[in-house]
């Protein structure tokens with residue numbers, strides 16, 4: 079599956095798109111983080127319906143110090159994240175115009191992480 083080797087293009091907010099978070103999602107994430115539902119809302123929600131995003135548009139739950147497997151709540155991720163791309167081929171792999179928007183943001187995150195001392199996970203094995 080491409081997702082295992084992807085920097086999470088679908089985890090960046092695009093103009094006109096929204097990640098819709100349900101009460102069930104919040105409760106699952108709260109249990110995963112071992113905090114109250116209200117604390118999830120307070121710390122991570124932008125409004126009643128969606129998560130906050132970082133300056134580059136990446137989801138508030140995205141790890142900034144690695145380039146694959148970046149969702150820090152993967153086991154408890156929202157239903158919309160779990161279902162995307164809904165049984166279809168991933169649009170980020172298929173559509174160059176989408177990649178053109180996201181790729182510079184991913185590269186900036188990689189550059190920042192590198193400058194802050196991130197190391198390649200593979201290099202830790204030896």
Ligand code: SF4
Nearest residue numbers: 081084087088168170
């Ligand atoms: S659904 Fe597409 S963009 Fe999202 S992680 Fe998987 S391959 Fe990457």
Ligand code: SF4
Nearest residue numbers: 089137139140149159
């Ligand atoms: S919750 Fe995880 S999978 Fe969903 S957008 Fe955020 S980082 Fe991506």
